[in-house]
Amino acid sequence: KEQDRYDHFLFGKKVLITAGPTREKLDPVRYISNFSTGKMGYSLAKVAASLGADVTLISGPVSLPEPDDVQIVKVESAEEMFDASVQYFDRTDIAIMTAAVADYRPVNVASKKLKKHDDLMTIQLEKTKDILYELGKRKKHQFVVGFAAETDQLEENAKKKLYKKNVDMIVGNNVLEAGAGFGTDTNIVTIFKRSGDRIPLPKMTKEELSYRILKEIEKELKGEEN
């Protein structure tokens, strides 16, 4: 097992990864975001680079060290992450979307700090663009992988995303499970493939899981060649 870490099976492959949360501005001092820390995406980027891939990491705001040998593109909002992802997609062989992209953003962004007034306040939100859906639509030779963060009905929800977003693989995790989800160094996931294959994996470190996911992708790509 440890042996094939040194077999650079991603040599020459261009891998695009999104990671971290996005920030949706409300005014100059406030934003809407989520608990993503970027660990899964950064780990995938690091492991993919160590396997010989040419990695571009589109990262929302995180406080993780930048992996060596990885091209990092820093973005803040879902809109910026969308634009950067679409820009790099044509020259990508494998796209892995781990980012926790905000689903909604404030309709109005105030140019001055909002002052408090009434006891109740309502913020109007509008949907952001779905990056993974867009890449699924544009997909030609690319192998596209999505993540699914769920709190319940993991299998049903993950499979829906697999087909609706026209992706090749979904890595589903229950974010409420201990040792899985946001901020942890470990994860517990099930991989869902287009073939209908379902691979439940035990709890492992995000680094081990990164290797496992990349190995599964390689297997699928090899299968296509044959």
Ligand code: CTP
């Ligand atoms: N995703 C994306 N762009 C968005 C929202 C999600 O690229 N605007 C990607 C995520 O990076 C992930 C996958 O879509 O790879 C699934 O994200 P998730 O939040 O689990 O699902 P959603 O499709 O946003 O649906 P919901 O949050 O309602 O479950």
Ligand code: CA
């Ligand atoms: Ca979402």
